[in-house]
Amino acid sequence: MKIIIGSNNPAKAAAVKNAFHYQQTEFLSLDIPSGVSEQPFSDEETIKGAINRAVGALETGNGDIGIGLEGGVQETSHGLLLCNWGALASKNMEPIIAGGARFILPVEIAERLRAGEELGPVMDDYAKKENVRKNEGAVGIFTNGLINRSEMFAHIMNLLAGQFHYQKASK
Template identity: 60%
Template sequence: MKIAIGTKNPAKVKAANLATKELGGELLSVNVPSGVSEQPFSDEETMDGALNRARNALKETGADLGIGLEGGVVRTPYGLFICNWGALVTKAGESFIAGGARIKLPEEVAQELFGGRELGPVMDEYTKKQDIRKSEGAVGIFSNGRITRDRMFEHVMELLIGQYEYSKRA
């Protein structure tokens, strides 16, 4: 079985490796467009990005399954929270969607995003590190390393794989 993920981001690819372990087969990693803004600003936009990446990865590679993982932010009355969504699509056109952990961003980070910036570069400046999005992510920083970006997306992958497996029982 060929499984394609629509990104080259190491944290997301590491999480998607669960699919190859659980379902067998080979994982292909391809850069494909998300079709949404660089900084998704709602659950819906982030979900659309995940679905678009999954569909585009499937189309690009001809794989059996396509996976899309997308991070975004959501404005709430309690502040700006990170959100993350995943999608798994099949050649037959089935699609499965799952979301994961959320954590509130500090006000100074939120203000940068409200000003039109993307979380990745803001986090690099905030932490004085490079490529936070490819390693621990904002969730890793603000959870004091208890949950890293790859682990956050692993939970989403578990939910996607579980839904896919359950659908095969019927």
């Protein structure tokens, strides 16, 4: 099986590889555009970005499965939540989607995002680190390392892989 990952982000690629580690699988990471804002600002926009990456990966990479993983934020009455969505595309089926962990972002981070900044650079500035998005992610910073970005996306990938295998087995 050939799985095309719609991102070159190492945290996302690790999550995909982990979900399919038990199979004879070839992985290819491609930089597939999300087709949404650099900072998705709703579940709907984040889902759309994940689906766009998954479908684009499948088509561009000529694989069996395309995977799209997208992080975003969702405004709520409790504050601005970090949200994460994934999509799995395969020939002859509608994309499968799954969502992951959510938590309230600190007020100073939320204010900067509402003002138009993107979470990745804001987190680099806040944590005084480089490439937080390619390493522990905001989730790693705000959980004091108990959960990192790859682990957060691993949960989504397990939901996607499980649904995919269920659908294949039930046909």
